[in-house]
Amino acid sequence: MKDFFKVNSPEAVAALRTRFRRMAAESVPLAETRGRILAQDIAADIDLPAFTRATMDGFAVRAASTFGASEGNPAYLEVAGAVSMGEVPDFTVAAGQAARISTGGMLPEGADAVVMIEHTAAIDDTMIEVYRSVAPGGHVIHAGEDFSRGQPALPAGRRLRAQETGLLAAFGKTRVQVFKRPEVAIISTGDEVVPVTEVPDAGKIRDINSYTLAAMVQAAGGTPHTYGIVADSYEDLRERISRAFAKCDMLLISGGSSVGMRDFSIQALSSLPHCRILVHGISISPGKPTILAEAEGRALWGLPGHVTSAMVVFQVIVRPFIEHVAGLDRPAATRKLPARLSRNLASAQGRTDYVRVRLTEKDGVLWADPILGKSGLINTMVQADGIIAIDVNSEGLDQGAAVAVWPL
Amino acid sequence: MKDFFKVNSPEAVAALRTRFRRMAAESVPLAETRGRILAQDIAADIDLPAFTRATMDGFAVRAASTFGASEGNPAYLEVAGAVSMGEVPDFTVAAGQAARISTGGMLPEGADAVVMIEHTAAIDDTMIEVYRSVAPGGHVIHAGEDFSRGQPALPAGRRLRAQETGLLAAFGKTRVQVFKRPEVAIISTGDEVVPVTEVPDAGKIRDINSYTLAAMVQAAGGTPHTYGIVADSYEDLRERISRAFAKCDMLLISGGSSVGMRDFSIQALSSLPHCRILVHGISISPGKPTILAEAEGRALWGLPGHVTSAMVVFQVIVRPFIEHVAGLDRPAATRKLPARLSRNLASAQGRTDYVRVRLTEKDGVLWADPILGKSGLINTMVQADGIIAIDVNSEGLDQGAAVAVWPL
Numbered sequence: 125m126k127d128f129f130k131v132n133s134p135e136a137v138a139a140l141r142t143r144f145r146r147m148a149a150e151s152v153p154l155a156e157t158r159g160r161i162l163a164q165d166i167a168a169d170i171d172l173p174a175f176t177r178a179t180m181d182g183f184a185v186r187a188a189s190t191f192g193a194s195e196g197n198p199a200y201l202e203v204a205g206a207v208s209m210g211e212v213p214d215f216t217v218a219a220g221q222a223a224r225i226s227t228g229g230m231l232p233e234g235a236d237a238v239v240m241i242e243h244t245a246a247i248d249d250t251m252i253e254v255y256r257s258v259a260p261g262g263h264v265i266h267a268g269e270d271f272s273r274g275q276p277a278l279p280a281g282r283r284l285r286a287q288e289t290g291l292l293a294a295f296g297k298t299r300v301q302v303f304k305r306p307e308v309a310i311i312s313t314g315d316e317v318v319p320v321t322e323v324p325d326a327g328k329i330r331d332i333n334s335y336t337l338a339a340m341v342q343a344a345g346g347t348p349h350t351y352g353i354v355a356d357s358y359e360d361l362r363e364r365i366s367r368a369f370a371k372c373d374m375l376l377i378s379g380g381s382s383v384g385m386r387d388f389s390i391q392a393l394s395s396l397p398h399c400r401i402l403v404h405g406i407s408i409s410p411g412k413p414t415i416l417a418e419a420e421g422r423a424l425w426g427l428p429g430h431v432t433s434a435m436v437v438f439q440v441i442v443r444p445f446i447e448h449v450a451g452l453d454r455p456a457a458t459r460k461l462p463a464r465l466s467r468n469l470a471s472a473q474g475r476t477d478y479v480r481v482r483l484t485e486k487d488g489v490l491w492a493d494p495i496l497g498k499s500g501l502i503n504t505m506v507q508a509d510g511i512i513a514i515d516v517n518s519e520g521l522d523q524g525a526a527v528a529v530w531p532l
Numbered sequence: 533m534k535d536f537f538k539v540n541s542p543e544a545v546a547a548l549r550t551r552f553r554r555m556a557a558e559s560v561p562l563a564e565t566r567g568r569i570l571a572q573d574i575a576a577d578i579d580l581p582a583f584t585r586a587t588m589d590g591f592a593v594r595a596a597s598t599f600g601a602s603e604g605n606p607a608y609l610e611v612a613g614a615v616s617m618g619e620v621p622d623f624t625v626a627a628g629q630a631a632r633i634s635t636g637g638m639l640p641e642g643a644d645a646v647v648m649i650e651h652t653a654a655i656d657d658t659m660i661e662v663y664r665s666v667a668p669g670g671h672v673i674h675a676g677e678d679f680s681r682g683q684p685a686l687p688a689g690r691r692l693r694a695q696e697t698g699l700l701a702a703f704g705k706t707r708v709q710v711f712k713r714p715e716v717a718i719i720s721t722g723d724e725v726v727p728v729t730e731v732p733d734a735g736k737i738r739d740i741n742s743y744t745l746a747a748m749v750q751a752a753g754g755t756p757h758t759y760g761i762v763a764d765s766y767e768d769l770r771e772r773i774s775r776a777f778a779k780c781d782m783l784l785i786s787g788g789s790s791v792g793m794r795d796f797s798i799q800a801l802s803s804l805p806h807c808r809i810l811v812h813g814i815s816i817s818p819g820k821p822t823i824l825a826e827a828e829g830r831a832l833w834g835l836p837g838h839v840t841s842a843m844v845v846f847q848v849i850v851r852p853f854i855e856h857v858a859g860l861d862r863p864a865a866t867r868k869l870p871a872r873l874s875r876n877l878a879s880a881q882g883r884t885d886y887v888r889v890r891l892t893e894k895d896g897v898l899w900a901d902p903i904l905g906k907s908g909l910i911n912t913m914v915q916a917d918g919i920i921a922i923d924v925n926s927e928g929l930d931q932g933a934a935v936a937v938w939p940l
Contacts, residue, residue, distance in 0.1 A: 154728065155758075158747040172910070175734055179838070179908045209764065210724030212734045228724055228837060230735040270909045278914070285940065286747035287913035290839055293728045293743040294910060316618030316636055320562065320701045326583060326620045327638040335701040339566040339694035350563075356617065429636055430587070431698055457891040457917040458939045461869060462898050483865040488934025490870050490898075500587045501678045502580070502702065505695035506686070509865040526896025531866045532693065 131405040133516065134476050137416065137441060140402055141448045145421030147304040147373065154292055157284045159345065160302035161451040166278040171268035172294055176231040178207075180263040183222035183244055183252060184235035187260040198245075198253040207232060222252055231264055238263035281453025303451030306346040309368035310337050312353045313361060313379035313389070314429055319353065332431045332502075333378040340438050344446040346374070362392040365424075369396060373422055373449060376442070377415075379429030386413060389426045393417040399424070407475045407516060410499060411437035423449070432505050436478050439511060439530055460528040461510070463490040469521045471514040480508035481529060492527050508532050539813040541924065542884050545824065545849060548810055549856040553829030555712040555781065562700055565692045567753065568710035569859040574686040579676035580702055584639040586615075588671040591630035591652055591660060592643035595668040606653075606661040615640060630660055639672055646671035689861025711859030714754040717776035718745050720761045721769060721787035721797070722837055727761065740839045740910075741786040748846045752854040754782070770800040773832075777804060781830055781857060784850070787837030794821060797834045801825045807832070815883045815924060818907060819845035831857070840913050844886050847919060847938055868936040869918070871898040877929045879922040888916035889937060900935050916940050 149163035178184065185201060193199035205215040206224035213232035217223050222239070223232050231238075240263060243256040271277050277295070278288055284302070292300055312331045318324045319331055331353050338348035351368045354361045361377075369375055377389055393399055396419050403416035410433035415426030423445055427434045447455065463483065471477045480499075481492035492512055495504045510529035514521055521527065557571035586592065593609060601607035613623040614632035621640035625631050630647070631640050639646075648671060651664040679685050685703070686696055692710070700708055720739045728738050739761050746756035759776045762769045769785075777783055785797055801807055804827050811824035818841035823834030831853055835842045855863065871891065879885045888907075889900035900920055903912045918937035922929055929935065 154743060155746060158750050173737065174732060177908075179906065209722055210733075210736045228722065228737070265906055265908050269906070270911050284747075286744045286751065286843060287910065287916070287940070289747045290740045290744035290843075291910050291914055293740045294738055294839075296728055296731065296738060298729055314617055314636070320704055321706055323704065324582065325618075328618045329581065329636070330702055330704060332698045332701045335562060336694045336698035338563060339697045342566050343694065431702075435694060435698075456939075457893075458866070458869065460893075461866065462893050462896045464896070485865075485868075485870050485936075488870045488872070488936075498587065498673055498677070500585075500673050502695065502699050503678050506699055508695070528893075528896075531864075532695070 131407050131412070132403050134406055134408050134441060137403050137406055138444060140416065141445045143418060144423050144445060144449055146449055146451050147306055149301045150304050151299045152302055154289060154298050154300055157289055157292070157300050157302060158286070160284050161345065162278055162280050162282045162284055162288070162300065163303045163451055164301040165276065165280050166292065166295065166297070168271035168273055168275045168277050169295060171273050172271040173265055173267060173269070176264055176266050178225045178227055178229045178231065178238045178263060179265055180238055180240045181226050182241040182263065183239045184217055184225045184231050185222045185237055185239055185254070185258065186217060186219055186235060187237040187258050187262060189219055189221070190239060190254050190257040193254045193257045195255050198255050200247070201252050201254055203250050203252060205232070236260045279453070281451055283452060283454070283456070306373040306446055306449045307349060307371065308341045308346040308374045308376060308446065309349050309351055309372035310334055310341070311351045311364055311368060311375070311377045313356070313377060314353070315356045317353045317379060333429070333434050336431055336435055337376055337378060337438060340435065340443070341446065344443045345450045345452070346446050356388065358388045358391060361388050362395055365392050366396065369419070369422070369424065374446065375422070375424040376427055377425065378427040378434045389415060393424055393426070406441065409472070409475050409477050411441065412475070414441065430500055431502060432500055435505060436511060439532065440478055440513070460530055461490060463492040463527050463529050465521050465523060465525045465527050466491045466493040467523045469494055469514065471518055471520045473519055474516065476516045477514040478511050479514060480504050481510050481512055482507060483509040483529065490529070492529055505532070539815050539820070540811050542814055542816050542849060545811050545814055546852060548824065549853045551826060552831050552853060552857055554857055554859050555714055557709045558712050559707045560710055562697060562706050562708055565697055565700070565708050565710060566694070568692050569753065570686055570688050570690045570692055570696070570708065571711045571859055572709040573684065573688050574700065574703065574705070576679035576681055576683045576685050577703055579681050580679040581673055581675060581677070584672055584674050586633045586635055586637045586639065586646045586671060587673055588646050588648045589634050590646045590649040590671065591662070592625055592633045592639050592646055593630045593662070593666065594625060594627050594643060595645040595666050595670060597627055597629070598647060598662050598665040601662045601665045603663050606663050608655070609660050609662055611658050611660060613640070644668045687861070689859055691860060691862070691864070714781040714854055714857045715757060715779065716749045716754040716782045716784060716854065717757050717759055717780035718742055718749070719759045719772055719776060719783070719785045721764070721785060722761070723764045725761045725787060741837070741842050744839055744843055745784055745786060745846060748843065748851070749854065752851045753858045753860070754854050764796065766796045766799060769796050770803055773800050774804065777827070777830070777832065782854065783830070783832040784835055785833065786835040786842045797823060801832055801834070814849065817880070817883050817885050819849065820883070822849065838908055839910060840908055843913060844919060847940065848886055848921070868938055869898060871900040871935050871937050873929050873931060873933045873935050874899045874901040875931050877902050877922065879926055879928045881927055882924065884924045885922040886919050887922060888912050889918050889920055890915060891917040891937065898937070900937055913940070
């Protein structure tokens with residue numbers, strides 16, 4: 125059976141991503157969690173901090189003892205002791221008293237604030253002058269003020285940055301449940317493609333796509349597995365797809381730009397058990413002939429053979445699918461950047477155009493400068509900082525128009 | 533000898549980074565280069581593409597044969613043959629002729645453009661109608677048009693993204709010289725700090741900094757090595773620093789917030805052979821007590837003990853040093869993002885204030901929303917998308933002011 129070329133909008137394709145099965149969780153040591161996606165909800169199982177701490181070096185006091193203090197009229201406080209780091213103070217601070225304390229020290233009983241050392245002077249070992257008043261709670265963090273016991277702290281689906289890792293350390297989580305990284309198989313196709321190790325004969329080119337797609341899979345949080353090059357042969361392609369699909373969570377086939385090969389891809393995908401072609405053609409440029417199939421909850425993609433087209437389709441179409449499968453629920457706020465277009469840009473109606481841009485900052489505004497030159501040139505990707513979309517219904521954008529940039 | 537507290541501006545500190553020795557180069561397989569910094573200039577050693585290629589499916593023609601063609605007045609061309617992918621065509625295209633060609637196919641001799649298949653119709657196996665004219669060079673990439681042999685392609689110091697890796701693949705570079713990753717040693721200090729595996733006694737806290745700093749070192753392109761916790765003891769600290777320094781390219785000591793420990797850090801660093809204290813205090817908040825020392829061309833840092841302060845200092849002060857040592861010459865265009873401040877923000881003069889912000893996009897503008905709450909709370913870092921600086925001479929910023937955001 126030969127499918128017709130059913131062209132879908134990129135929005136309709138994006139909506140399909142929730143059909144695909146998310147990865148299972150695995151337990152990893154805390155030190156290896158950077159960039160991973162949390163697979164469990166984390167609640168505070170202790171008060172954080174566990175005790176009321178100083179946030180400045182100075183003196184722990186009752187705030188009321190400093191009220192009205194000034195340079196001209198200092199408060200005189202008796203030194204009741206010194207707090208040792210990591211120790212519970214064995215004395216209390218009464219009205220009119222103060223205790224030496226360092227940042228992170230535990231407030232003695234009776235004290236409710238810290239006067240910064242800069243606002244004090246020692247008269248002798250037993251007495252200080254205080255030149256400024258401090259409010260109750262000043263320069264302290266109360267027990268449980270950061271997180272109180274039982275409070276939700278991190279939801280599953282969050283990508284772990286240094287600060288989330290730090291919070292997990294504070295909770296004593298030496299191992300954490302994160303989603304497994306999706307294993308993504310990559311197959312290059314085409315009679316014209318030769319391995320990178322070879323010097324191509326006339327008419328042939330090296331297999332660039334295996335490398336660019338592998339790097340983009342890594343950047344998206346997946347683990348790439350390359351399955352080499354298949355020449356334009358249905359049987360070989362079918363065998364390679366079956367072999368790769370048996371071991372992966374997602375499959376990317378690039379190339380097959382010849383009409384015959386495109387048919388092979390569709391046929392080979394259709395021949396997999398329970399495989400359904402969901403998308404055959406997207407109303408985008410570049411990337412119109414993109415194929416998306418589903419089998420056993422896993423996505424199989426047919427991407428353009430040309431390297432720059434395959435990269436653009438990956439970044440704007442495929443990547444959100446990998447992130448979904450990888451468990452990501454909250455993309456970074458900097459995933460798309462608002463910018464302004466540096467010059468007028470024409471576009472064909474009836475499709476969404478993706479345009480490479482260079483980013484420059486001027487007077488506090490990010491300007492997106494479209495990169496001239498044929499879109500097939502790798503040079504344009506090397507120069508590019510990001511990609512913008514020109515909407516299907518737009519005939520183009522004016523200089524200064526607001527655009528959203530996917531960083532590359 | 534006891535140094536005085538010489539407070540430096542963050543700009544003066546940043547200028548010191550070029551004093552530090554860059555990493556040596558190493559050869560790595562192309563598939564492992566993502567995110568690495570190129571340590572060699574790369575010039576094109578071949579024409580790219582090596583032959584003139586079609587960028588669309590269609591017919592290779594002499595452009596002149598199509599001049600004046602339209603729907604109402606099509607050009608009639610004789611089919612001279614079909615280009616096989618990866619093969620050198622064994623025929624030529626004369627005036628009035630056309631050859632079937634797929635994207636990526638080699639243009640036959642005589643042809644200088646490709647007519648898209650959509651703008652043609654087959655009359656029979658030997659003749660086509662063409663409905664649109666094409667200019668010479670239309671829908672082709674000429675030999676050497678992407679990169680011509682000998683042309684500089686990638687400079688040393690560039691971070692390798694997918695597209696740079698792809699370009700290296702096109703040039704057949706199966707191994708690439710990149711800078712070694714800096715090995716960064718991390719030591720936590722303080723009587724109050726216990727390993728993450730322990731339940732802290734009253735007054736003590738878990739060692740969060742080793743985890744947050746390790747994750748930030750990784751994000752900056754370094755390899756972290758944690759050397760555990762040193763209690764407030766000069767001898768122990770000195771021994772641990774010596775041991776760590778023997779094996780690392782940079783050293784981070786966090787903590788020592790007690791006055792005694794701060795002195796220990798300075799003394800222990802000063803006791804290393806040929807070690808000079810370059811910075812003892814920076815006019816920033818948080819992070820004023822930051823220390824920078826130099827020994828044998830390597831940087832040794834004393835960072836604040838409080839986790840949020842240490843993270844801010846790392847991101848705005850330390851990270852550019854790691855990137856310099858790692859060989860980076862061209863930071864990403866998205867390293868700092870222009871945004872507007874969502875509300876008025878007061879600041880003390882005489883120091884640069886770093887403020888955590890949440891980022892939201894509205895009407896094509898990125899708004900930086902300062903995060904309220906005490907700066908010591910880890911919660912504020914978990915909520916933060918980035919950091920902005922308020923200049924030393926500013927008493928604050930007005931709502932709508934242009935700010936530059938370091939993403940976190």
